[in-house]
Amino acid sequence: MLFEADSVVSGYGALEVLHGVSLSIEExxxxxxxGANGAGKTTFLRTVSGVLDTWEGKITLEGADLGPLTTERRAMAGLGHLPEGRGIFQNLTVRENLDIGLGLRKDGSGEIRRDxxxxxxxxxxxxxxIGDAASSLSGGQQQMLALARAMIxxxxxLMIDELSFGLAPNLVEDLFELVTELRDEGGTTFLLxxxxxxxxDISDRTYVLKTGNNDISGSSAELKDSQDLVRSYLGNE
Ligand SMILES: Nc1ncnc2c1ncn2[C@@H]1O[C@H](COP(=O)(O)OP(=O)(O)OP(=O)(O)O)[C@@H](O)[C@H]1O
Ligand SMILES: [Mg+2]
Structure with missing residues (x-):
């Protein structure tokens, strides 16, 4: 197993938001x-990346306990986090934004340039x-830039918080397609x-979170057609 979260409890200050969430991902x-608004999706990603402390439970990447590691160390261990909102520097060019991702790389510049x-x-x-200010990109193009910077x-x-947020349906399809290509080509594992x-349509397996707890989970293809998903998630909208 590449990644495993086992009964993770966390939250903000005195507020417990995740009450024991478990999730595993194969390479x-x-x-x-x-999950609906407020289900705890973003809180889960923040806990995995180390922005929030894990109060109880265990999170491992390639079998190594992430608990004692800082956010930076988790990133160096191979954990990418594309947070909610885009985190793009508007005044920098597209190329400069991409270069920010390169600081974590230990391999040579030739390899990086090829990537x-x-x-x-x-x-x-x-x-x-590539030479234009990021502020001149559309919302969808900024989302692509954020994805490219995380990939580099x-x-x-790579954990991505609402890649589809605020984008037109056809662009969402393009970005989802791109994720599939990046997985197929480069072997990156994704948590979306x-x-x-x-x-x-593009994920292998799906977990549904409900008020800080695991709800149903299973193969995405099977869940897609199941009444459980409608009851658990879609029915709540
Ligand atoms: N910084 C914060 N301080 C205190 N409580 C927070 C904070 N951020 C989120 N919460 C609370 O934690 C709970 C889960 O929020 P979270 O952002 O994880 O939900 P989400 O599933 O990502 O929702 P959305 O789909 O709207 O992004 C909510 O009840 C929210 O009010
Ligand atoms: Mg969120």
Whole structure:
């Protein structure tokens, strides 16, 4: 198992938000987490990346306990986190934003340049604007830039908080397609947190969170057609 969260409890100050969430991911999988507003999806990602402390339970990456590690050490261990909101520096160019991701890489500059070129091949809209300020990109293009910047660090596991947020349906499809390509090509493993049930089409397995607890989970294809999902999640909207 590449990643395992076992009965994770965490929250903010005195407020317990996650009451014992468990989730596992095999190498090369795309796993999605669905849940309504306030279900605890973002809190879970913040806990895994180390922004929030784990109060109880255990989180491991390649069998190593992440608990004692700082956010930076977790990133160096191969954990990528694309947070809610885009985190793009508006005044920097597209290229400068991408370069921010490179600080974590230990390999040579030739390899890094090849990676960047390969990513830009997949993202023609970005390569056209490589020298422009990020502020001149559309919302969807900024989302692509954020994804490209996260990919350039070559994470073993990339966790993405609502990649689809605020984007038109056709662009969501393109970005989901891109995630599949990145998995198939580069072997990156993905954890996609979403409110958009379209993620069922590209993920292998899905977990539904409900008020800080695990609800149903299983193969995305099976969940997609199941009444359980409608009852558990879609029915709440
Ligand atoms: N910084 C914070 N301080 C205190 N409570 C918070 C904070 N952030 C989130 N919460 C609370 O934690 C709970 C879970 O929030 P979280 O952001 O994890 O939900 P979510 O599933 O990501 O929702 P959404 O789909 O709206 O992004 C909510 O009750 C929320 O009010
Ligand atoms: Mg959230």
């Amino acid at each position: 090369g999988e795309i796993v999605s987490v669905l 960047r070129d390969r990513l830009l091949d997949l993202l023609p809209a970005l390569s056209e604007k 660090t070559r994470p073993k596991l 947190v979403e409110q958009n049930a379209g993620v069922l």
